[in-house]
Amino acid sequence: MNKNTDLLLLLKSSGIGDGEPDLGEKLMKAFLSSIIENGQAPDKIICLNSAIYLTTEGSQVVELLSEFESTGTEIFSCGTCLDYYNRTDKLLIGKAGNMNDTLAAMLKYKKVLSP
Numbered sequence: 001m002n003k004n005t006d007l008l009l010l011l012k013s014s015g016i017g018d019g020e021p022d023l024g025e026k027l028m029k030a031f032l033s034s035i036i037e038n039g040q041a042p043d044k045i046i047c048l049n050s051a052i053y054l055t056t057e058g059s060q061v062v063e064l065l066s067e068f069e070s071t072g073t074e075i076f077s078c079g080t081c082l083d084y085y086n087r088t089d090k091l092l093i094g095k096a097g098n099m100n101d102t103l104a105a106m107l108k109y110k111k112v113l114s115p
Contacts, residue, residue, distance in 0.1 A: 003071045008109035009042040011051035016115045032064045041071040052077045057090040
């Protein structure tokens with residue numbers, strides 16, 4: 001898998017869509033799997049709000065995120081969000097970031113992808 005240095009993946013929820021949470025989580029897993037199958041890993045992944053559940057204990061996609069990380073993709077979870085959901089000590093992959101990191105990334109990358 002190649003790393004696309006122009007691409008930021010911004011995840012704002014643990015699922016995709018506004019319907020049933022279980023369906024949204026299945027769609028997120030399928031979305032991340034599709035990116036891997038496509039062979040274009042983002043340079044950075046930022047998880048905001050409930051998307052921090054993707055990088056913490058109980059996540060169904062930690063193995064997929066590990067594949068991204070193995071290509072050099074940086075993974076950040078919102079520190080404020082980790083605190084809010086009491087998950088700071090449950091972070092399994094990546095690092096905690098802050099809003100300054102998120103804004104800097106959004107301004108830096110040519111492409112920002114958010115499902």
